[in-house]
Amino acid sequence: MEWLKTHRNDAILIAALMLLGGALAVFLYATRQDGGYVSVQMDGQTVMELPLDEDTQILLGEGGEFTNLLVIESGAARVAEANCPDQICVNHGAIRYEGESIVCLPHRLVVSIEGGPGNDIDGTAG
Ligand SMILES: [Zn+2]
Structure with a gap:
């Protein structure tokens, strides 16, 4: 036994x-x-943070002079449409990894990937 x-x-x-x-x-x-979430900055201010794992479409600057259509799809974020003159943000393509960003200079818009779920575990000291 x-x-x-x-x-x-x-x-x-x-x-x-x-x-x-x-x-x-x-x-x-x-x-x-994958990165954790999508951070949207306009005029240097963070205006929204969106989870990267939820498909969504948001028209940034709706009703104003400058618009950018932000699309989150299959864990990647991209600017699908914009009315800026250079279209650099649209041509940038999708981003999905931490540290990547899409910049729309004419609209003073920055879309970037921030953090990952793992950062919460040992990131309390920082
Ligand atoms: Zn642009």
């Missing part, structure tokens, strides 16, 4: 370690793949 008990505990321990390792691997993989 004693022998069985010992080995059963070993098996549970090994299974637990494997589970933990698997979960950690998935966690690291997931957090490295």
Whole structure:
């Protein structure tokens, strides 16, 4: 009986370690793949923050002189349409990784990818 008990505990321990390792691997993989959210700045002010994993379309500057259509799709953000003269923001293409950004100079608009879910875990000290 004693022998069985010992080995059963070993098996549970090994299974637990494997589970933990698997979960950690998935966690690291997931957090490295994508940034956390889309930050929208107009005139140097952060006007909205949107989750990158929710598909959405937002017309920025609606009703005003400057408009940019921000589209979040499949974990990536892009400016689909804009009425700026240079169209650089539209031609920039999609962004999805932390630190990437789309700038529309004529509209003083910056769309950038900020943080990842992993930053909350050990980011409290900073
Ligand atoms: Zn533009």
